[in-house]
Amino acid sequence: MLAPTARLTEFDTLPFWHEADLRGRMEWYRAVAANRLPAKFRICASLPAGVALDAPEDELWRALDAGTERFLALKEHIRTGAPLPGDCPRTSLLELIAELARRMLAHCNFCRWNCRVDRTRGEKLGACKLAAGTRVSSYFHHGGEELVYRGTHGSGTIFFTSCNMRCAFCQNGDISTDRLNGEEATARTLATMAWVLRLEGCHNINWVGGDPTIHLHSILEAIALLPGLEPSRDDLDAALSAKADRFAAFAPGREHMLFEGGFNAPMLWNSNFFMTDETMKLLRLTMDVWLPDFKFGPGRCAIELARTGWYWDTLTRNLLLLREWGEDFTIRHLIMPDHVECCTAPVLDWIATHMREAPVNIMDQYHPDNYCAPGDAKFMERYRPLARRPRREEILAAYRHARERGLRFESLSYERSKTGVML
Ligand code: SF4
Known part of the structure; x- marks a missing residue:
């Protein structure tokens, strides 16, 4: 030791x-x-x-x-x-x-x-x-x-x-x-x-x-x-x-x-x-x-999946404070099935626009859990679209988007990649 x-x-x-x-x-x-x-x-x-x-x-x-x-x-x-x-x-x-x-x-x-x-x-x-x-x-x-x-x-x-x-x-x-x-x-x-x-x-x-x-x-x-x-x-x-x-x-x-x-x-x-x-x-x-x-895009996903209003405004305002204050931080974003266009892309776009230098972990380890896990007593049918892992092409699309926007994501995202997917 x-x-x-x-x-x-x-x-x-x-x-x-x-x-x-x-x-x-x-x-x-x-x-x-x-x-x-x-x-x-x-x-x-x-x-x-x-x-x-x-x-x-x-x-x-x-x-x-x-x-x-x-x-x-x-x-x-x-x-x-x-x-x-x-x-x-x-x-x-x-x-x-x-x-x-x-x-x-x-x-x-x-x-x-x-x-x-x-x-x-x-x-x-x-x-x-x-x-x-x-x-x-x-x-x-x-x-x-x-x-x-x-x-x-x-x-x-x-x-x-x-x-x-x-x-x-x-x-x-x-x-x-x-x-x-x-x-x-x-x-x-x-x-x-x-x-x-x-x-x-x-x-x-x-x-x-x-x-x-x-x-x-x-x-x-x-x-x-x-x-x-x-x-x-x-x-x-x-x-x-x-x-x-x-x-x-x-x-x-x-x-x-x-x-x-x-x-x-x-x-x-x-x-x-x-x-x-x-x-x-x-x-x-x-x-x-x-x-x-930073999970959800600016649409209705935060309301529909997390019953949370004012999500986008609150998150972006607080992230801007971190930047303004010169704080040390890394951002996490979880890739969710069927939510690359509505959540992953706008989240990454916003980061690229406002804080391109921020280290980002784009996580691919989503698995169906809580109300989205078939077989679990808590499962709710309306969350069926979330009852799967993200597909390989969704994960690749998320990484490609981040790379095209010049984000710092590779060392944080790849070292714990569950699927071994990387560009
Ligand atoms: S404002 Fe306070 S009481 Fe309301 S959810 Fe937040 S922590 Fe809980």
């Missing part, structure tokens, strides 16, 4: 960093993963909130805007070699971020449904059907993500229960459609899960579901606990029961998890990106790398 420091070096020097699709991209993520730079949450922990946390919510948002300016200036200094200041002795910007998510929970506008229900009371539920509690289906070293995320020791993936979309073909239907799946987890338990995954060598903490957006308050509270976290035996016991690979042999190593003596790990937002501006603002200060899932 590799020594912990060897894991860092090994990941940091893997050949994919020099591939054309990734060259010059993801440098912030790469440096944080290798502990050459602090994660964003560490920078936020070093800055003052600039407001008392019991102030009215609009004052908190104004303080966040001012704090964002200070954050960006400090991040740039640190990126170019300045040291990370110590943790702020007063209320920090990181605590303000967690408080804002708590305030949002009382009139929930985490995602574009903008349900405005008070999830702290739980008397009325929104589209995600969740009150304030958070459940984790499982967490583990994920060896199935893109190489840039799974590296040599896996992506530290935490799967949350439930979702705010209703994709008929969901490839994680057991998690996304069953809100009671998994185990209840407090913010401290979530923080301990992240701590354990990083201690064991994971290259990032991968917040995913279902969708993580609907658990925003718990995730941001967990991240706010990470600076200085030292889990107790009870914390570890609470966290380990949901760990899918708890009996696998990983060599824990504190050297792997530290930057200037404090916990460090890149935070990865792996989401359907159906989020509000407010959620994006909070995540901008806490996520080091983003993995948006």
Whole structure:
């Protein structure tokens, strides 16, 4: 088994960093993963909130805007070699971020449904059907993500229960459609899960579901606990029961998890990106790398297959924010049977027009699942056209389209190709 420091070096020097699709991209993520730079949450922990946390919510948002300016200036200094200041002795910007998510929970506008229900009371539920509690289906070293995320020791993936979309073909239907799946987890338990995954060598903490957006308050509270976290035996016991690979042999190593003596790990937002501006603002200060899932074209497919309105406008607006903010991200697009013309082509065209340099994974692993799987008790006849894998010619058409548009997709898409199809 590799020594912990060897894991860092090994990941940091893997050949994919020099591939054309990734060259010059993801440098912030790469440096944080290798502990050459602090994660964003560490920078936020070093800055003052600039407001008392019991102030009215609009004052908190104004303080966040001012704090964002200070954050960006400090991040740039640190990126170019300045040291990370110590943790702020007063209320920090990181605590303000967690408080804002708590305030949002009382009139929930985490995602574009903008349900405005008070999830702290739980008397009325929104589209995600969740009150304030958070459940984790499982967490583990994920060896199935893109190489840039799974590296040599896996992506530290935490799967949350439930979702705010209703994709008929969901490839994680057991998690996304069953809100009671998994185990209840407090913010401290979530923080301990992240701590354990990083201690064991994971290259990032991968917040995913279902969708993580609907658990925003718990995730941001967990991240706010990470600076200085030292889990107790009870914390570890609470966290380990949901760990899918708890009996696998990983060599824990504190050297792997530290930057200037404090916990460090890149935070990865792996989401359907159906989020509000407010959620994006909070995540901008806490996520080091983003993995948006861009599924549907601008027609009616999002409504018909996922019962989701405002899809195209919301996704494209949030992706444009990533570009405007200069964030590190890769985009996923799943090829669906009979949806190359209406979904794959316009999605790829939009990326080529607005962010041609963005690395894209055009995924060919669609399989009939959830309401689209004949033989499954949940199967619905109206989804019969989706009850097959994409044909070889559909996959080739998707790849050809991407190549003709000059997209950076080959290294991300081909290395995990299920069908071995490539141009
Ligand atoms: S997370 Fe989204 S779906 Fe759930 S209550 Fe909030 S706004 Fe509604």
